[in-house]
Structure formats: C-alpha cells, structure tokens
Amino acid sequence: MARLDLGGCELYYEELGHGRPVVFLHGVCMSGRFFRCQLPYFSAHYRAVAPDLRAHGRSTQVPSGHTLPTYARDLRVFLERLALDGVVLVGWSMGCLVIWEYVRQFGTARLAATVLVEQSPSDFKWPGWPLGVFDLPALTESMEQLQTDRDTFADEFISLMFKHPPGEADRRWMFDEITRMQQSSAGAILFDQTMRDYRPVLGALAVPSLVVVGRDEKLVPVAAGEHLVRHLPDARLLVFEESGHCPFLEEPDRFNEEVHRFIRALP
Template sequence: MALMKLEDGVELYYEDVGMGSPIIFIHGVWMSSRFFKKQLPYFRQKYRAISLDLRGHGQSTHSDSGHTVATYAKDLRQFIQKLDLRDVTLVGWSMGAFVIWEYIHQFGEEGLKGTVIVDELASDFKWPDFEIGAFDLPALTGMMQQIQTDQRGLLKGFLPLMFKDEVPDEELEWMLEETTKLPASIASAILFDQSIVDCRPYLNEISIPTLLCFGKEEKLIPIAAGEHLNKEIPHSKLEIFTNSCHCPFLEEPERFNKVVEEFVRSLS
C-alpha cells in the first residue's frame, strides 16, 4: 500500500504486490481498488498485480478539479511512467474501460501488452444512433440531482443492481462505505463526464489484444454492448459470465481470474 504524488499534487493510493509482468486493475465510477480484493492475492503469485484509486475515489486525494475521464487517463499515464512499467496489461471495469480507451487515444499503445474490458459500453449515453446506451438525459440528470440530495440513498439502490444474486448485508456495507468516500460534488461531476464520453470513434484504433468480460444478467449493461465492442475492436474476444451481472470478478472470481490469466499468458 502506497501513495504516489502526481505533478499537480494529487496523491493516488495504490496497492502493488507480486513480481513479473504488470497487471493494473482500474475501478468504475464511485468505486475503488478495494473491489479487486479477490484478484490481487491470485495474480500476485505469478504477476505484478497493481490496483489504484483514481483521483477523488477511495483513499486518493479528493481534489476539487480534474474529474474527467481524460484527466484520469493522464493520471494513469503518470502512474505508469513513475513506476517505470512496461508490457502492461490494463484491466478496466465499467468507467475503467473508458479510462483505458482514452489512455490509448491520447498516448497510443506503447508499453501496453493487452487490455481487459469488464462490462462497459462504448458510451453510457443513449445517443440518437446508439440505442443500447445506459442513460438518457432525464435519467442522468435525475441521478445527479439525487447525488446532491441523498447520495447514500442512491447508492443503496444502485449497488444491488450490480449483482445477479442478492448480496449479503455485510458485503453491501463495505461497498457503501467505499462509495460514500467521494464528496457529492466529485460524485456528480465524474458521473456526468463518464456518462457522455463516446469512445466509438476510436475503438478501431486499438491493435493490441482485448478480452471482453461481460455478465449475462442485464440489470445495467446489455450483452449487446459486448457484442458491439467485439465487432468494433480488432483482435478482441468476448467472454460471457452466466452467473454474473456487472461484477464478474466478484460474482465468479475463480472463473474470472482463470480466464484473465489465460489471456495474459497468451500475450507472452
């Protein structure tokens, strides 16, 4: 466990365990590195497994500014450079996928070996030509308003939607604790930005191998999102997790870890 200071003074909390080829786990909006608690102990046995809290999230600095996917990608760039990481596999869950795609769009693929995308759309917004988007404007503004008036209540309703099966109260409690670490100002700012990001124009620029991991239960993200990405991203493979919704790494951790390990091994 450590803190890394970026050029603008923001400190990123991260965990860095094991040795070997580096794998970086990047969480979703409002979440934290703690959600990968079932991955680091597994991957540290053969790889250098790293998870970080993006700015404003978890135990990283709750900075007043910089809460855009583009800035998070710049933070990731500094993070990789400061640790002098090479041949990196990036694992991005939900918003973490946008951070990866924005990173590749800004900085290219040098130093990257492959990417793993977990349950995300090319854009969360229902654009006129993208009907499978998660949010239309009324839904997005409604969520932003609720963050400002009842952030905890919103999360109590949202977190169970990430799972296929009912989650025990003690599990939901630590998730609620993590996701309420963000001030409402940060939570609404990054929700808006990540919801209107549209990565469709540059998905076909990705040339490194991509593993797409999607839960079959469609409470939040449809399987059609994975099929769309599989069609648009060259050298991609779609893996469906039948007993999962938005969090296959928590819902089916043994299978998820093995599938990702096989993918990473294939990159060597």
C-alpha cells in the same frame, strides 16, 4: 500500500507480486478494493497493481480534474513513475473508459493487452445508439439523487450491480467505499463519463483484448460486449452467466482463471 504524488493529488495504490504488470482500474465512485479477490491471485503470477483513481477511495479528495482526459493523464504518469511496461490493463466499467481515453491521447504505448469488463463504448443513449445506460431524464434523475440523497443512490447502485443481491457484510463495505468520494466530485465525473463516446476510438486499440460481460443486463447489455468484439482489432468475448456488473466478484474463480489464461497466451 503506497501513494504516488501527482502534484496536488496523491494516488493511493496497492501492489503485490512480481513479473508482467497487471493494473486494475475500477469504476466510477468505486476503488481498487473492489478487486479484493484478484490481487492475491494475480500476485502469485504477476505484478498486480490496483490504484484508486483521483479522489476515489483513499486517494486525495481533490475538487478538480474530474474528467476522463485528466484521469487518463493521471494513468500515464502512474505507469511512467512506476516504470510499468508491457502492461495488461484490466478496466471495469469507467475503468474501460479511462483505457479508451488513454488510447485516444497516447496510443497503445506501454500496453500489451486489455481486459474490458462490463462497459459500453458510450453510456449515453445517443440517436441510433440504444446500448448506453442513460438517456437525459435518467441521467438528470441520477445526478439529482447523488446530490440530495447519496445514501439511497449508493444503495440502489449496489443493487443494480449484481445478479443476486450481496449479503449485508459485502453491501456494507461497498457502501463505505462508494460514499468516500465527495458528492460534487462524483457528480462531475459521472456526468463527464456518461457524455463521452468512444466508438471512434475502438479501432485504435491495436492490442489483444478480452471483453467480459455478465448475462444479467440491469446495467450493461451483452450486445454492448458484442459490439466491442466486432469493432476492436483483436478481441474475444466471455459471458458470465451468473453475473451482472461485477463478474470478478460474482464469479471470481472463473474470472481469475480466464484472465490468467488470456495473459499467459500473450506474446
């Protein structure tokens, strides 16, 4: 457990093991603690690192900078300060968007591969793009609920993430993590990440990618993963039949083994 000072904002992160760096990037309003089933496993083989992004989890609750371009610049500084090269970035949900924004700004410098878990290249349902999560009325409703009834927002969000409802103990720690973030910051990044469209960026991700989706489609359809595989330069798709939005928690053993196999096959 450590902190990295970005100048006015400290990023909390957990780091275990040695070898090729594998960096886990969480989703919106979440934290690195959602990778609790991954750090012990991957630290036996790699340098496993899980940061809490700006104002998420145990990082500083700064009120500004809640855009994907800022998060990607934070990631660049994070990789540079920790001297992480040949990195495998494992992005979940918004974590994938941070990866694509990083590639848009900086190319694939320092990257060896990516694992892209449960994310469409755009969360907004643009004309001709039905594979997003939100249309404008749904986004407006979520933004309002986040500001006026955050507890219900968090509880419903947890239910949407899983094919099978999590037990009470799991639901409690997830709720506690999600509600750490200030509502104003959460609303800012939720809106920003929803209105980004990374379809034009996919062709620039010129490193091997493993695309992971859950069969349950309450949030991300399998077709979104299929779209990624068709448009990324070097990618293959894995579908987890007993998972929704969190295959790394719902089927952790298979997830860990498949990602480990993918990384071992890298040059």
